[in-house]
Amino acid sequence: MIHLYTDSSPNGFKITIALEELGLPYTLHHVRLDAGEHRQPDFLRLHPHGRIPVLVDEDSDITLFESAAILLYLAEKTGNLLPTEPRARWQAMQWLLFHAASVGPLMGQRVHFEIFSRTRNAEAMERYRRLTNEAFATLDQHLSRHHFLAGDAYSIADIAHFGWTHIARIVDFDFSQYPHLSAWHERVAARPAVRLGVTLPAPATGA
Template sequence: MIDLYYWGTPNGYKIRLFLEETGLAHRIVPVDIRAGEQFTPEFLAIAPNNRIPAIVDTAPADGGAPISLFESGAILLYLAEKTGRFIPQDLRGRAEVLQWLFWQMGGLGPMAGQNGHFNVYAPEKVPYAIDRYTRETARLYGVLDKRLADREFVSGNEYTIADMAIYPWIVPHEAHKQNLDDTPNLKRWFKKIGAREATKRVYEDAQASYATPMTDEERKVLFGAPAK
């Protein structure tokens, strides 16, 4: 059994996609990040960076004590290795998946996240920041579009955890000021993944729109946490 500590964000959806595709037994434990539930001692014991998602595997492969993990990329890799699914077993195929998984974690996620912050959530418009992150998101979309020019999925012809990691960050493309018509290969890939039954089930169960209005108090909770 996998306990998934979750809220409806792009990083949260990544893990939902994997669990829905595999049918791996799991239980969703909501963590309302707008109410500050990510700062409770119980959650911090699992995810010390106070971010969702996190998991607890109550039946790890070694038969030992439960294993907890935070960071969505690490969770995807762990689950792929646990089930033997959605990651190639050969050296070269695995390398292809891992580099695009890390591309999302180190590039698309942080840049699109800042894009969303300054375009959607920031209490005041900062033109330089909006332009900076909108342009960088567009550049990354272009990288992905070129990658998909001669292949069905990001790492080749098989759907993998790399696609699962990237797709939820493309979902809010309109809020991020991106037009998929400018990247036809990406648009084709996006529609293909969106048509998968598992994807439809996950997003039909979405908790709220990406751009749901936020109160001042919720904004303080999400964006005002001190270093300590």
């Protein structure tokens, strides 16, 4: 049995979407970040840095944190959502890592400074708006030539990026000026597993 410890966040939605896409049975454990449950000793034994999501696969006796690692694990476990042809496979992993190293952290900082920060830091807000727009432009250019990030096939790279573009829409980070990225977002958002995944354990709301 797979156990997923998560909350309603962009990184958490990546894994609920993937599990629903793959049709894997799992038990969902709601870790309420706003209640500080990610700082409790039981959770810290799973992830000493106290972040969601965490996946525990009892069948293989594997516990993983970091959403990119979990996505790779689930793709390898099932043989799905990661192309087998080498060029497409590495494209998927490249764009997955572009998200993990660039897009996700940049969006997280922008959300912090524009929504959660108690003080208005104009320099930081301008910096992260500029950097996220540059990342959006990079994705838009790539998607002008490809249906999905790895080419023709939907993959874990698309799931990773969608976790944050879904939140961008909720908090009104406008990327409509990037038509190919916007069209890709709508294609992914229309998938039944995606529609369900972004409601687990609860739908996200703007701050």
